[in-house]
Ligand code: NAD
């Protein structure tokens with residue numbers, strides 16, 4: 001058995017990764033380290049609770065992390081503060097968890113000579129703007145716009161430096177926007193779906209012309225497994241479905257799936273510093289590791305995602321009121 005430590009495994013992508021790994025890769029024995037912040041939820045792991053070891057703790061806790069890394073063969077690092085709007089309200093936990101947390105983990109991995117895969121985002125490359133052709137590549141310049149993406153960029157740079165200077169056996173991946181089950185109600189698609197389910201209109205920031213590349217969470221996690229299996233140490237891989245959609249079109253698709261008129265949304269003030277467009281060129285991942293998205297189009301995975309929220313109101317309802325209260329404070 002290969003002993004795998006998954007940090008942030010009670011969050012959206014991490015929990016889906018745990019589920020998928022248990023279902024498809026029986027050679028892994030999984031332990032999860034998660035601080036259970038507002039975004040971490042043990043209900044995300046309820047169905048597999050008997051199949052994993054869960055440790056409630058902080059990636060910044062050096063002693064705890066050292067012990068867990070020592071007793072693991074491979075570490076997959078999802079733990080982070082992940083929401084841009086929250087980082088605009090209070091960047092402090094982002095600097096701590098995303099930068100300091102990654103540093104603590106890297107030092108433990110270095111001490112015990114373990115394999116690390118670091119999960120990151122395409123947002124580290126900043127804004128592609130309206131006129132840019134194509135997408136980010138692994139060679140794109142780091143140019144983050146928000147406190148969130150600046151802390152993720154910092155973490156990436158630490159990983160790159162530890163790989164090069166200390167020979168840490170690390171890989172990293174930068175994925176585009178994810179969607180799927182267990183995504184917190186604060187994020188764009190779940191916020192709009194849960195609004196409509198409660199009879200409220202979706203809220204579109206600014207013009208709604210901003211573009212994101214929507215990638216199903218299972219496609220993201222399959223790519224992570226390919227990188228763990230065959231990725232080149234010290235390398236970064238971009239992950240993205242190729243499906244670029246404007247926010248307005250996403251809202252219209254959500255409304256269509258839920259049987260409402262396409263114009264049944266309202267616009268709210270824009271996010272400060274709002275990046276216009278992200279897109280990845282994932283040809284390195286496709287060429288070297290044979291990755292292909294099973295959901296190349298948002299519409300392939302949107303209805304099942306919407307259905308998941310429809311059927312699991314018990315899961316999102318407890319956080320919805322607080323999420324909307326936070327947005328009201330931000331005027332969004
Ligand atoms: P999430 O907010 O849903 O989950 C984050 C998890 O990390 C939570 O369970 C939380 O409790 C845990 N956590 C936070 N701080 C911690 C700490 N100090 N110690 C231990 N655990 C801590 O986030 P997500 O959307 O699942 O994102 C997971 C990772 O993927 C992040 O690194 C994020 O930057 C990256 N990413 C996300 C997306 C996306 O679209 N959501 C896209 C690309 C990359």
Ligand code: DAU
Pocket residue numbers: 082083084085120121122123175176177178186187188189191203204205206210211212247271278
């Ligand atoms: O690109 C990858 C990144 O995608 C990840 O690194 C982040 O962790 C993840 O949160 C996501 O960041 P975004 O800022 O792109 O995602 P968010 O869901 O917050 O918003 C998506 C788009 O929708 C963005 O252009 C802002 C807009 N939006 C968002 C909300 C919550 C709205 O128009 N209305 C909303 O209510």
